[in-house]
Amino acid sequence: MRCRRIPTRPNCSYVSLAIVSAALFLAPGRGTAQYAGPTIGEPAPEFTLPDTYGTEHALADFRGDWVVLEWLNYECPFVGKHYNSGNMQALQEKYGSRGVKWLAIVSSAPGKQGYHEPDEMNELSEEKGSQAMAVLLDPAGDVGRMYKAQTTPQMIVIDPEGTLLYNGAIDDKPSSRPSSLDGAHNYLAAALDEAMAGRAVSVPTSKPYGCSVKYVN
Amino acid sequence: MTFPLSKTLALGCSAVLLGPASGLAQDAEPGQADATAVADLSPHSKANLLAEVTAVRPGEPFWVGLHVALDSGWHTYWKNPGDSGMPAAIEWNLPEGYQAGDIRWPWPVRIEFPPLVSYGYFDEVMLLVEITPPTDLAPGDTVRLSGRADWLVCMEDCFPAEAPLRLDLPVSVSLDSPDDVIDSRSAQLLSTWRARLAARVPDWRATAGETDAGYFLTLLPVGPEAAHDITGEGVHFFPAGESVLDHASPQDLVQVEDGLGFTLALARSAFSSGAPDVLRGVLVAPDDRRWDEVGEVQALRVEAPLVTRMVTGRSPSQPLADGSSSSTGGGTGGVTDGGAVRGTLARPTLTLPLSILFAFLGGLILNLMPCVFPVLSLKVLGFVESAERGAGEVRRHGIVFGAGVLSSFWVLGGVLVVLRSAGEALGWGFQLQSPLFVGMMAALFLVLALMLLGLSQPGAGLGRLERAIGGRSSYPRSFGSGVLATLVATPCTAPFMGAALGYALLRPAAETMLVFTVLGLGMATPYMILAASPGILARLPRPGPWMGRLKRVLAVPLLGTVAWLAWVFTLQTGAVGLAGLTAGLCLAAAAMWVVGRWGSAVVERPTRQVARIAAAGMALAAVGLLVRASRLVPAGQSTHATPASAVADGSNLAATPTWRPFSAAEVASIAASGRPVFVDFTAAWCLSCQVNERVVLHTEQVRTAFRDAGVTLVRADWTRRDPAITQALAALGRSSVPVYALYPGGEVPPILLPSVLTRDLVIRALATHVISDSRNAPQGG
Numbered sequence: 001m002r003c004r005r006i007p008t009r010p011n012c013s014y015v016s017l018a019i020v021s022a023a024l025f026l027a028p029g030r031g032t033a034q035y036a037g038p039t040i041g042e043p044a045p046e047f048t049l050p051d052t053y054g055t056e057h058a059l060a061d062f063r064g065d066w067v068v069l070e071w072l073n074y075e076c077p078f079v080g081k082h083y084n085s086g087n088m089q090a091l092q093e094k095y096g097s098r099g100v101k102w103l104a105i106v107s108s109a110p111g112k113q114g115y116h117e118p119d120e121m122n123e124l125s126e127e128k129g130s131q132a133m134a135v136l137l138d139p140a141g142d143v144g145r146m147y148k149a150q151t152t153p154q155m156i157v158i159d160p161e162g163t164l165l166y167n168g169a170i171d172d173k174p175s176s177r178p179s180s181l182d183g184a185h186n187y188l189a190a191a192l193d194e195a196m197a198g199r200a201v202s203v204p205t206s207k208p209y210g211c212s213v214k215y216v217n
Numbered sequence: 218m219t220f221p222l223s224k225t226l227a228l229g230c231s232a233v234l235l236g237p238a239s240g241l242a243q244d245a246e247p248g249q250a251d252a253t254a255v256a257d258l259s260p261h262s263k264a265n266l267l268a269e270v271t272a273v274r275p276g277e278p279f280w281v282g283l284h285v286a287l288d289s290g291w292h293t294y295w296k297n298p299g300d301s302g303m304p305a306a307i308e309w310n311l312p313e314g315y316q317a318g319d320i321r322w323p324w325p326v327r328i329e330f331p332p333l334v335s336y337g338y339f340d341e342v343m344l345l346v347e348i349t350p351p352t353d354l355a356p357g358d359t360v361r362l363s364g365r366a367d368w369l370v371c372m373e374d375c376f377p378a379e380a381p382l383r384l385d386l387p388v389s390v391s392l393d394s395p396d397d398v399i400d401s402r403s404a405q406l407l408s409t410w411r412a413r414l415a416a417r418v419p420d421w422r423a424t425a426g427e428t429d430a431g432y433f434l435t436l437l438p439v440g441p442e443a444a445h446d447i448t449g450e451g452v453h454f455f456p457a458g459e460s461v462l463d464h465a466s467p468q469d470l471v472q473v474e475d476g477l478g479f480t481l482a483l484a485r486s487a488f489s490s491g492a493p494d495v496l497r498g499v500l501v502a503p504d505d506r507r508w509d510e511v512g513e514v515q516a517l518r519v520e521a522p523l524v525t526r527m528v529t530g531r532s533p534s535q536p537l538a539d540g541s542s543s544s545t546g547g548g549t550g551g552v553t554d555g556g557a558v559r560g561t562l563a564r565p566t567l568t569l570p571l572s573i574l575f576a577f578l579g580g581l582i583l584n585l586m587p588c589v590f591p592v593l594s595l596k597v598l599g600f601v602e603s604a605e606r607g608a609g610e611v612r613r614h615g616i617v618f619g620a621g622v623l624s625s626f627w628v629l630g631g632v633l634v635v636l637r638s639a640g641e642a643l644g645w646g647f648q649l650q651s652p653l654f655v656g657m658m659a660a661l662f663l664v665l666a667l668m669l670l671g672l673s674q675p676g677a678g679l680g681r682l683e684r685a686i687g688g689r690s691s692y693p694r695s696f697g698s699g700v701l702a703t704l705v706a707t708p709c710t711a712p713f714m715g716a717a718l719g720y721a722l723l724r725p726a727a728e729t730m731l732v733f734t735v736l737g738l739g740m741a742t743p744y745m746i747l748a749a750s751p752g753i754l755a756r757l758p759r760p761g762p763w764m765g766r767l768k769r770v771l772a773v774p775l776l777g778t779v780a781w782l783a784w785v786f787t788l789q790t791g792a793v794g795l796a797g798l799t800a801g802l803c804l805a806a807a808a809m810w811v812v813g814r815w816g817s818a819v820v821e822r823p824t825r826q827v828a829r830i831a832a833a834g835m836a837l838a839a840v841g842l843l844v845r846a847s848r849l850v851p852a853g854q855s856t857h858a859t860p861a862s863a864v865a866d867g868s869n870l871a872a873t874p875t876w877r878p879f880s881a882a883e884v885a886s887i888a889a890s891g892r893p894v895f896v897d898f899t900a901a902w903c904l905s906c907q908v909n910e911r912v913v914l915h916t917e918q919v920r921t922a923f924r925d926a927g928v929t930l931v932r933a934d935w936t937r938r939d940p941a942i943t944q945a946l947a948a949l950g951r952s953s954v955p956v957y958a959l960y961p962g963g964e965v966p967p968i969l970l971p972s973v974l975t976r977d978l979v980i981r982a983l984a985t986h987v988i989s990d991s992r993n994a995p996q997g998g
Contacts, residue, residue, distance in 0.1 A: 038487075145332060177367065204490075207459040208488070211302075212373070213301075
C-alpha cells in the first residue's frame with residue numbers, strides 16, 4: 001500500500017491499521033470442510049513414493065509426460081479379471097509405447113491382501129507380465145487417501161501440465177467375471193485417447209469398482 | 218478377450234483353500250490350485266432358490282427368493298455396494314413366456330473399513346424376485362426355473378461366488394383357489410424378508426436440495442402427528458445411486474422441531490458427475506422406531522425431487538449458464554412485475570456487461586447512502602477551500618482521491634477473492650462482521666467528530682488528520698480520504714449493487730476485480746467531475762466562517778455513526794463488550810485532548826514529549842481494550858458457529874416475536890410443504906437493512922399483511938460471520954445484504970424483492986405471489 005512510504009501520516013496509518021486488523025481478524029477459523037479428494041481439472045496432488053527397486057519417483061518429475069496411476073492389488077479378483085485376461089497389460093503396452101508413464105500404486109498395508117515385499121512384488125509383476133513403468137509402494141496408504149483411492153483397480157489420468165483429467169473406474173462393467181470384458185467401454189482408454197488428441201475428456205469421472213483398498217487400520 | 222472360467226475360479230478357490238490369512242494366500246500359485254478347482258463355487262456362502270408357491274397358476278405372479286447364507290463375519294452387498302464391492306446378479310434361464318422382475322433388495326447395513334464404507338448384509342439375505350408366468354399353461358406340466366446367481370463375498374478380502382439355480386414346479390390344476398398352492402413355510406419366510414423391503418409411507422414427504430458440499434434431504438410428516446415416532450435421531454440414508462453421495466461422510470441431522478420433520482446434510486461423492494433430478498434411496502429408522510401408523514415400516518423408500526440447486530455448479534457437465542435470456546433476473550433496482558423481481562435459482566442472473574453497468578450505477582448511488590454522506594460532505598468542503606488555489610491542483614486532487622477510492626476497492630476485492638479461494642464464506646461488508654473492525658471504526662469516527670468539534674489545536678499532530686478529510690494539502694491526504702470514503706461505504710448496499718456484487722463474487726477472480734473496479738469508478742466519478750469542472754466549483758459559495766459552523770454540524774452525523782457502530786458492537790459482543798468499547802473510546806478521546814492541549818508545536822519541548830508519550834500510552838490502552846472486548850461473545854453464545862438467532866435475540870426482535878431465526882433446512886421444509894416463507898437477510902451493520910425493517914417490515918400494516926397471507930417470517934442475521942447464511946445468499950445469487958426472499962411455497966422458486974422496500978411493494982408482492990393462491994393458506998396458522 002502506498003501509505004507505507006509515509007508512515008508518519010496518521011491518516012494513512014489508521015486506515016491501513018483498520019484494513020490489516022480486519023484481515024488478521026478474519027484469518028483464523030479457516031474452513032474446516034472435510035477433504036473432498038482431488039478435483040478434476042485441478043493440479044493432481046503431488047507425491048513421492050519408492051518403487052519396488054528402491055527408486056524414488058515424484059509426480060513432479062513427470063511434468064511434460066502423460067501419467068496414468070493404477071491402484072493395484074494382485075490378489076483382488078477384479079484386478080485379476082484385467083491381468084489374467086491380459087487386458088491391463090495390453091493397455092500398459094499400448095499407452096506406454098506412446099510415451100505415457102504408467103505407475104501402479106499398491107496401498108495395501110503390511111499383512112493385508114495385496115501387500116508384498118518388493119522382491120515378491122517384482123516376481124508377481126513378472127509372472128503377470130505387467131508392462132507398468134513402475135510399481136510404487138504406499139504401505140501407509142497416504143497417497144491412496146490423498147487421491148481418495150477406494151478400489152483396486154482405480155485409474156487416474158494426469159496431463160503433461162500435472163492436471164488431473166480422469167479419476168474413476170477402468171471400464172463400465174463392474175464385475176469380476178472375465179466375460180464382462182466383452183463389450184465393456186474402457187473409460188481409461190477413452191480419456192487418454194481424447195486428451196492426447198487435444199479434446200476434452202467426455203467422462204472425467206466414474207464410480208470406481210472392485211475390491212476395497214486394504215488400508216492400514 | 219475372454220478367458221476360461223475355470224482359471225478364474227481356480228484363482229479364487231486357491232485363495233479360499235489356503236485361507237483368508239493373507240500371509241498364506243500370498244504364496245499361492247495359481248497352478249497349484251487347479252486340481253481343486255471344482256471344489257467350491259461359492260466360498261464362505263451358500264445360495265438357494267425357493268418359491269412361495271408349490272405350483273404355478275397360469276398368469277399369476279408369485280415370489281421367489283434367492284437365499285444367500287454367509288459364514289460368520291462375511292458379508293455380501295446391497296444394490297449400491299458403496300465404496301467397494303459388487304451387488305449380486307441373477308441370470309435367469311426361464312421357459313418361454315415367463316418373466317422375472319428386478320431383484321428387490323432388503324435394506325442393508327453400513328460396513329465400515331475406514332476410510333471406506335460399503336453397504337451390504339451379514340449372516341444371510343433373501344433377494345426377492347417376482348416371477349410372472351404366461352397365461353397359457355398346460356396343467357400337469359412341470360416348469361423349470363433355472364439360471365445362475367453370482368455375488369461377491371467379503372470379509373476384508375473378497376471372493377467371487379456363484380451358484381447354478383434350479384427350481385422345478387408343477388403347473389397347478391386349474392380352478393383351485395390360489396391359497397391351495399401356497400407353500401406355507403417358504404411363503405412365511407419370504408414375507409418376513411418382504412417386510413425388510415423399503416416401503417412408501419404417504420404420511421411422509423421428502424424433498425431435497427443441492428448445497429455447496431452436497432445435498433440436504435428433508436422429511437416432513439404430512440399425516441397425523443401421532444402416526445410415527447421418528448425424530449430424525451438415528452436415521453440413516455442409503456443412496457440408491459453409487460456416485461451421488463460420499464458414503465463415508467457422516468450424515469448430519471438438522472432437527473427442525475419435534476414433530477415438524479428433519480433434514481439430513483449429505484456430502485457429495487468425489488465421483489459425482491452432476492446432481493440428480495431426484496435423490497433416491499432408503500431411509501432406515503432406528504430399530505425401535507417406525508415410519509407408519511401401524512408400526513411396520515422401518516425403511517422408508519425415498520424419492521426426493523431436488524427443489525433447489527447451487528448457483529456454482531462445479532461439475533464440468535454443468536457449466537454456468539449465462540445466456541442472453543439471463544438478464545431477466547434484473548437488479549435490485551430493476552423493478553418489474555409489480556415491484557418484485559423473479560429470482561432464478563439455477564444460474565447467475567446477470568451477464569458481465571450488465572453487471573458492470575449495475576456496478577457503476579451502484580457506485581454512483583453509494584455516495585448518497587447514509588454511511589458515506591457525512592465524510593463526503595467534508596470532502597466537498599475541501600474542494601471549496603482549495604478552489605482558490607487554482608483549478609489544476611483541484612483537478613489533480615480529484616484524481617488522487619479517485620485513485621484512493623479505486624485502490625481500496627481493489628484491496629477489498631482482492632482480500633475477498635483470496636479469502637474465498639481459501640474456503641471462507643464471505644460477502645460484501647464482511648469486515649463489519651468482525652467486532653474488532655467495528656470497534657476500530659467507532660474509534661475512528663469519534664476521533665473525526667471530536668476534531669470537527671475543534672478539540673485538537675492547530676499544529677498538533679492530529680491536526681493533519683483533520684486536513685486529511687478536508688483534503689486541502691498534500692496528495693497522500695487526498696488519497697487517504699478516498700480510502701476513508703470507501704471504508705465507511707462498506708456497511709451500505711446501494712440499489713443495483715446487490716445484483717452486481719452477487720454476480721461478481723461467483724465469477725472468476727478477474728471478473729470479480731473488474732466489477733469492483735467499476736464500483737470504485739462509479740463512486741469516485743462525481744468528485745472527479747466536480748474537481749475537473751471549474752465552472753461548477755466557481756458556483757459553490759466562497760469559503761468563510763460558515764465553514765467552521767458547518768463542520769460542527771457535520772460532527773453530529775459522525776457521532777450518530779459512532780452510536781450506531783456501538784450498537785452493532787454490542788450485538789456482536791454483548792453488554793460487557795460495550796463496556797470495553799466505551800472505556801476504549803473515552804481513553805481515545807482523552808488521548809486526543811492531551812495531544813491537542815499539550816502536544817502542539819507552541820508548547821515547550823519537554824512538556825510536549827511527555828504529553829505525546831502519555832497520549833500514545835492511552836491510545837495503546839484504548840486499542841488493547843478494543844481488542845479484548847472484541848473477543849467477547851454475548852452471554853449464552855459459543856464463540857463459533859453462532860446461530861443467527863443468538864444475535865437476533867439481542868436486537869429489536871423482542872418486539873416482533875413472530876420472526877424466527879434462519880435455518881436453510883427449515884425454510885426449505887416449510888416452503889416444500891406448500892406454505893409461504895419470507896426471509897429477511899439482514900445485519901445490524903447494514904444501514905439499509907435497518908431502515909427497511911423499521912420503515913416497512915416491522916410496521917403494523919405490513920405485519921398484518923404477512924399474518925393474513927399466512928407467511929412464516931424468518932430473519933437471517935448476518936451481523937456475525939455465518940457460513941450457512943453466506944451459502945443461502947449464494948444460492949440466491951447474492952453475497953450482500955439486504956436481500957428479501959419470498960418463497961411462495963411448493964416448488965416455486967423464491968421471488969427477490971428490491972433492496973429498497975416500500976410497504977406498498979411488499980403488500981403487492983404478497984398479493985401477487987401468495988394470496989392469489991388459496992392453497993397456500995396455512996392449516997390453522
